[in-house]
Amino acid sequence: MSSRDGYGGESWGGDRLISLSALLKRELTSEKIEKPDILHGVASLSKKGEDFTLLKSECQRIPGNGSTTFSVFALFDGHNGCTAAIYAKENLLSNILCAIPSDLTRDEWLAALPRALVAGFIKTDKDFQNKAQVSGTTVTFVIIDGWVVTVASVGDSRCVLESAEGSFYHLSADHRLEDNKEEVERITASGGEVGRVNLVGGVEIGPLRCWPGGLCLSRSIGDKDVGEFIIPIPHVKQVKLSNAGGRLIISSDGVWDALSFESTLNYSRGLPADVAANKIVKKAVQVKGLRDDTTCIVVDILPPEKLSPFVMLPKKQGKRKKKNKYSKKLYELPSLRPIRNFFEPFMVEELFEDGSAELAQRLNTVHPVCNMFKQLVCAVCQVEMKPGEGVSVLRGTSDSGKVRPWDGPLLCLSCQVKKEAMEGKRPSIERRI
DSSP states (O other): OOEEETTTSOBSTTOOOOOHHHHHHHHHHGGGSOOOEEEEEEEEEOSSSOEEEEEEEEEESSTTOGGGEEEEEEEEEEESSSHHHHHHHHHHHHHHHHTSOSSOOHHHHHHHHHHHHHHHHHHHHHHHHTTTOOOEEEEEEEEEETTEEEEEEESSOEEEEEETTSOEEEOSOOOBGGGOHHHHHHHHHTTOEEEEEEOTTSOEEEEEEEETTTBSBSBOEEOTTTOTTSBOOOEEEEEEOOTTOEEEEEEOHHHHTTSOHHHHHHHHTTSOHHHHHHHHHHHHHHHHOSSSOEEEEEEEEEOOGGGOOOOOOOOOSSOOOBOSSOOBOOOOOGGGGGGGGGSOOOBOEEEEEEOOOOHHHHHOOOTTGGGGSOTTBOTTTOOBOOTTOOEETTTTSTTGGGOOTTOSSEEOHHHHHHHHHHTTOOOOGGGOO
């Protein structure tokens, strides 16, 4: 899995960097352009009653300040019961926001968000497992602030983006063991066992599963009975849309098991968000039947109304392009030509992506993001610590020989135990500073 930090970190795979100073400059330039209009629709058909959604369009970074609004759209697809999905729905957002330092500018808040998402997911999982519940849930969690979209995901619910020009982008990862060789290797290296169901005579059937427990996912929140190597560390991707906007489709596996990404977008094109969500769910059930909870959230990120919001027109027949790289490309939609000169260059710009399972990598943010977080606060659960009480998250890594005891980020002892369990290690409380 790649790691790409557009806020001053190293760039993997040769992609260009976007420095924080460049982001600040661009933000000042775009202050004259209003925030997008956010419209959404949701549809769901229930088989087990384990799918839940969170739809909040008027959150505020600074309470009472209407200019700091952001939106949250999340899908929780539970398994082995609904308690994990309900718990995550009720607590995950709060845990994420508590992990973001106060008094940050908008740009700093967005830069800190990927680390806060990791911390919030782990804290939610840790707190839920302490309740001795055995159910689990996938999570696809979307935060929209202006034209910036940040997606954190564990499991096999997915989020895709269609830009105004008609290209589509994967904003989440698939953590099914069947489709993710790296995750299979990680679990086996941590002491887990991966295999298919064995019938009499040695015949293997079904998808790859993790044993004990038989879960076919490598990441989730909950699943205490399966083992700590089923981790809650999310894949996180952050992109900035052009001012022409785009459409997000967030769906559970009940949709993706029946429809391809491309056909899902085709079914929804040209329709309002609520109508599109209903049509996608209806089409998925027509293809496979109602074998599982089937849920779809459609979110339209539109130019402000006075700018004549774009309409996603039905595409001409022909092969569509799937965008794996984020690049500049001018739109050719006739409806946009009258306002071309008003918009920024038409592009979907990748700001950040990291799907690593290594907590040290995910929490050890680079300058200047690292300076936004307090030193003597646990990087996961946010508990305040006295000098000498924390454990460096870098302990136990390949660079641990160079780590000084006070090098942050720091974990409290219970979160250090959680980290080591996820890595398949025995607790080592003696690592206390």
